[in-house]
Amino acid sequence: MKLKTPDALVARYSGAAFPAILAGAILLIAGSLMAWTYDRSIMGDLTIYFYPAGPQWLTLLAGVLAIFLILIPRLGFLHGLAEHFNPAAALKALGTTTLIAVVILLGGIVQPLGGLVNLDPGAWVAFAGALVLFLGSRVLPLPEPTDASDVRLKSTLEILVIVVMMSIALFGSAYILGIDESWHFTGLLIFVGGLVLATFRFGYFGWVAHLANRHRRVLTLAAFAVAFLFPFTQDGSDANMSIAAQILIFSATAMGLNIVVGLAGLLDLGYIAFLGSGAYVAAILSASAFSTVDWQPPFMVVVLIGGVVAAIFGLIIGSPTLRVSGDYLAIVTLGFGEIFRLGMNNLDGSNGPDLTNGPNGIAAIPNLNFFGFDFGATHEVFGLTLGRFSNYYFLLLILIAFVILVFARLNDSRIGRGWVAIREDEKAAEAMGVNIFGLKLLAFAVGAFLAGLAGTIKAHQDVSVTPDQYVFLESAFLVAAIVLGGMGTIAGVLIGATVLKLMPEKLRFFAENRLLLFGLVLILMMRFRPEGLVASKRRQLEFHEEDEELADAIESDLLVEDVKK
Structure with a gap:
């Protein structure tokens, strides 16, 4: 038949x-x-x-x-x-x-x-x-x-x-989380x-993409207005706001990794260590009873120290390892992530200096307090209740805005174009005079710095820091968020991070099979949309070279963008 x-x-x-x-x-x-x-x-x-x-x-x-x-x-x-x-x-x-x-x-x-x-x-x-x-x-x-x-x-x-579209996104996300x-x-x-x-x-x-290009500022302001108004739709729910705050931390960290993976094309499988280094700095310099350092500077100073320490770790791991590439680089960064976790385990006073309390970590980290505003207290705003996680959500919203600004500015600069050139063809970029090693090192340092900033806030929101929070699986999820959302894009990484953080929380009836479902989603994505949910034009062209109409349209758009730059 x-x-x-x-x-x-x-x-x-x-x-x-x-x-x-x-x-x-x-x-x-x-x-x-x-x-x-x-x-x-x-x-x-x-x-x-x-x-x-x-x-x-x-x-x-x-x-x-x-x-x-x-x-x-x-x-x-x-x-x-x-x-x-x-x-x-x-x-x-x-x-x-x-x-x-x-x-x-x-x-x-x-x-x-x-x-x-x-x-x-x-x-x-x-x-x-x-x-x-x-x-x-x-x-x-x-x-x-x-x-x-x-x-x-x-x-x-x-x-x-644009306003109607953003309003649907606001109330739709509130309904889904409920x-x-x-x-x-x-x-x-x-x-x-x-x-x-x-x-x-x-x-x-x-x-809408063409409409957004014509009203880019309006779209940006509308997106942040929706994000700002989101806690007011949750009726004081700490459960949903806890998820939302975790999504922002994950998104900020993924955006830093997007510089390394999405722009420079360097596969880092130990990136979670940079988030952990910022978190440990904030925990050690906090007023926790388990802190081993008797110095509590203002939190803004702690944020900078956490970012700088993470950037130094990025330089330390980057200097000797960026001379390798591809699979070898991935293996080296994977090793660094495990070294960080084991190092935090060993700094317990027995196997090394008493700095992190070993496997027990640093608990009872106090809530932040800015000019009398207690982040751990409940506040009434316009008759609506905002709980502890809502307070941290607003602080993280400021952080994600800063991270997006840094990423966008770097992406549109000569440095960003140099990173893209390295990702596309390292030998050709070097032949054209691009400082390969310097730009790779800068990508690691900037990405690590942004992750360190997120880590300092995460420590206070989570109340405790332990080594088992920073395992390889978390690094894998960060890479997956970038690949799923769209490498080198802002909206794509935010969507990918949201999906990967939201799915495990809401699909608890799958129990241990949640990772199986996650794997199936990635397989389907790689089969039907390998460039990601929100693909950059260059990535889309790479995966669809056989589509002549699409290739001509994308190449003309890229030419217009390059002329504008």
Whole structure:
């Protein structure tokens, strides 16, 4: 029996695509308005008819979006969108991810209640709708790729689009963090990923990228406004703000590593040691009863000392090891990370000087206090409660802004272009007069300095510092965040760090299999988008040289950027 190719299926059944997608969307909407189970405790009470709750809002949204996308080429007043955007490609992404998300959401009902018999009619209708939508989208013909870069609105409307987009990001992130059930969170995460993919295939992100270039300052201010307002959406929740603060620490550290790996192309597998060195400096110079140094300078001095000590470690490890490259460099840096951890274990007064209390670490680190503002106390702002982790979150927000500023300035400078030249072809860069060794050493020192700054705040937020916090796995996660998000980019690293810190916290029902899931995600990323979630144009060109249209577009954009510089 000869199997039919996808093109043959599209040619044969394309006429059924429109009614199938429309029927699937209607079934999804109908299923959203019906009960999914009899148990009120599952995912926010899915037992009420004509009153969507929890994940039912996702299927309702998927149905409405599917109807909107399938009608774009068929309605006169929407026909202009089809000339610049690609609704068919968006429907394919939406149909696939909606089906996967519905299956996982229904699994969240079946698994705790013990069987398919616990599904009410609404669940089956929603599943049928997702399946029909998926099948219809598979046989939908794809038109030629479109370009929305020339779509322009009035400046006020474009700024309004940015504000609305950032507002959705603010309340969406607050809603996602508020979900405690792992099955619900997983389904929601896949559905959100599907929406992002659908909007990307639709061409919206390409248009937003051009819009962002025209209003870069507005976008930057809106992004930091969203980050600043985030704690006010959490109703004083220390659990969620603890996760958010850890994400900022991880992001700041990953941004420093992005200089080493993303710009200079040097694989560092022991980078967590620089974060640990800053944390130990802050712990030793704190007023902790377990501190072994009787000197407590102001915290701003401690921050600088922590950054400088980390930078010195970067120079120490960099000077002898940067003469090697590739796998050998990775092995050497891996060894340095282990040396740091073992060294902190041995500085206990028995095997070495009494400096770190060995495996016990330094505990009872006091909270910071700036000009009478106690970071460990609860504060009321505009009638909203801000707890301890919210206080540290705001401080870390200032740090991440500084780290992003340093990275952006270096990336746009001659130093940044020198790092990129080394990453692309070290021999060619050396032949053109680039100081290879000096720039590599600078990358290690600057990256380590930024990680040290983050470590000084981390010590006070965590209250204690122990050697087992700085193991190789943490360095591997930092590298993975850069690769997953997009090497050499700012937004990509922030997204990658957020995903890798958020997933382990929310997927606890996988227990020890969380790393297996993480590995599968990375494998899928390397297969389908090796350049990362938010790819720099140069990295995108490296991985898609065979795509002549994309290569020509990227090369022209890079030429424009180089001319501007």
